[in-house]
Amino acid sequence: MLAMALQAVGAAFLLIAAIGVIRLPDPLQRMHSATKAGTLGTTLLLLGVMASGEVDRTASGWLPIVFLLVTLPLGAQLLARGAYLSGTPLKGLEDDPLADELHRPTERKEL
Amino acid sequence: MNGQDTFVAILGIVLALALILAGWRMVRGPSFADRFVALDMLTAIAVGFAALTALSTGRGAFLDIALGVSLMNFVATAAFAVFLERKRKEP
Numbered sequence: 001m002l003a004m005a006l007q008a009v010g011a012a013f014l015l016i017a018a019i020g021v022i023r024l025p026d027p028l029q030r031m032h033s034a035t036k037a038g039t040l041g042t043t044l045l046l047l048g049v050m051a052s053g054e055v056d057r058t059a060s061g062w063l064p065i066v067f068l069l070v071t072l073p074l075g076a077q078l079l080a081r082g083a084y085l086s087g088t089p090l091k092g093l094e095d096d097p098l099a100d101e102l103h104r105p106t107e108r109k110e111l
Numbered sequence: 112m113n114g115q116d117t118f119v120a121i122l123g124i125v126l127a128l129a130l131i132l133a134g135w136r137m138v139r140g141p142s143f144a145d146r147f148v149a150l151d152m153l154t155a156i157a158v159g160f161a162a163l164t165a166l167s168t169g170r171g172a173f174l175d176i177a178l179g180v181s182l183m184n185f186v187a188t189a190a191f192a193v194f195l196e197r198k199r200k201e202p
Contacts (some may be wrong), residue, residue: 014129018129019132020132021132031148034148038156050174058172060175072185074185075192086144088143094122104141
């Protein structure tokens, strides 16, 4: 029962993350939805599968959980830096606190 | 088809809906950063699908496939981030 609840909540978080990727207005906000809710959903789904008792070898399920928790923030940080520096149009960036530190080109629609 | 199989099928349909939504964002764009964020989301959903396959077949080897997909996801995200940073230097 606990396993089924974990699986259902995990799949629901993945669906909510995908809805956020569709609905939010700019790349950084979409990344906010994709990384945080996506990590939580995947972790809960893997934990639910491991707790279900249906799988013969559950110990290797810990590896993707730990790996996702370590690498998804790193990847999101790299991707956010790339998105900022590439000049993608960003909403609500009137007073840019990073303007003195990093050179950001004028916004280009095609990027 | 017992209750467990029905439950796994419902979870698969939910994940397929999420896959369609993220794929729509990947096709539509509008910028490269959006597409790479959508790729991140797509691989997270693929890890979820690998876990569901492990559940429905009862084979733990599919959890190793989840690890492989997440490894590829990190390398691809890092490479695409460097690509985005280099795009800026062009006129």
